[in-house]
Amino acid sequence: MSIIYVLIPLAIIxxxxxxxxxxxxxxxxxxxxxxxxxxxxxxDDDLPEEQRKQAEDQDKAKNDHE
Structure with a gap:
């Protein structure tokens, strides 16, 4: 029965x-x-660098707009 005095505060914590x-x-x-x-x-990870930057900019603008 005395274990309840330990378990209840432990559960609350x-x-x-x-x-x-x-x-x-x-x-x-x-x-x-x-x-x-x-x-x-x-x-696609194989996008050319220019298209990848453009897609990232569009995502950033979309997230900033929300």
């Missing part, structure tokens, strides 16, 4: 740490763009 990590992730925009990495496998 664990939940507080998990909530803190979650709010840190939201504040640092970790959930901002969840689709980019999924689509990155579809992009």
């Amino acid at each position: 664990l939940v507080a740490v998990a909530i803190g990590i979650f709010f840190w992730a939201v504040k640092s925009n970790q959930f901002q763009d969840l689709e980019r990495h999924g689509y990155s496998i579809l992009f």
Whole structure:
């Protein structure tokens, strides 16, 4: 029965740490763009440098506009 006096504060501390990590992730925009990495496998890496820069500029302008 005395183990409850240890487990309850330990559980509260664990939940507080998990909530803190979650709010840190939201504040640092970790959930901002969840689709980019999924689509990155579809992009061609063999584009010429000029076209690659143009595509990156378009993506940057699109992200800045949102």
